[in-house]
Amino acid sequence: MIRGLRAALRNPFAWLLALTGVVLVATGVWKFRYSVALQTGRERYPDIDDIGYTYALINEGFRLAPWYVGVGLLCVVCAVAAVALRVRRR
């Protein structure tokens, strides 16, 4: 067992950060896939009368989803780093 690992894993903020990161990555991937499905016609438009909203929804997957995924991965990496630094210090 790595010294101090159990104590480091009890860091609630690291867990919160990792969970946030996973949720952000999953959201980004889902939004991207949804946008692709809307564009290719595999999914129906949620509101056909509001064409502006539909455009925004389609483009969200291509312009906002990379931010979701990128920041989510960053959160996971930072959570692992927080635990790793704690282990090394003990």
Added chain:
Amino acid sequence: MTESTFDPRYDPAFQRGYVPRPQNPGQAVVSPVSPDDLADPQRPVPGRRSAARPAFAMPDASVAPPAPRVAAPVPQQQQTPPAEQLAEPQATDAAEPERETEEEIRRPFVKELLNPFVWVLIVGGALLAIWGRESYFDAYRRQSQLQFNQDGQSDTQAELESLWAVIQFAPTLFGAGLVIAAAGLVVLAMRWRR
């Protein structure tokens, strides 16, 4: 050699560890005599000169000069670590996780949550992200309305350009908000029970 000299080696005022005492007017002057001086008969006791030897005489060759006295070590307190130091997790690393109570875990958690700067990061970042996303959607909606209903006016064209700028910059605003909010969480995670 009749020259009378003052030899500081035999003066108590020049001995190592000499502490001058405050002298009362009616009290006799008593030179500090250490137990070492009393134990060593060869050692000239300051303030108590022998009758055979004049007060101001050259040091006797037969008498060995006083060895350099090493300062007596100050009696230190027993260097035992305090009980709370022993109770720290660093001292007993192997078995400490099991001994921490729930209260000990909760205390730094609440303490870190009371940091207002972290809350500024988290709340400000979240608000920035929400603002960026909403402005992005609003800009797309407004742009669609203008494109389908435009009548070639210059005001409409100027608004379209500004909306296009919002559409271009809103994702960056959204990403920056996410990063700032994540930075607040990173600070909390890094400072946890440091």
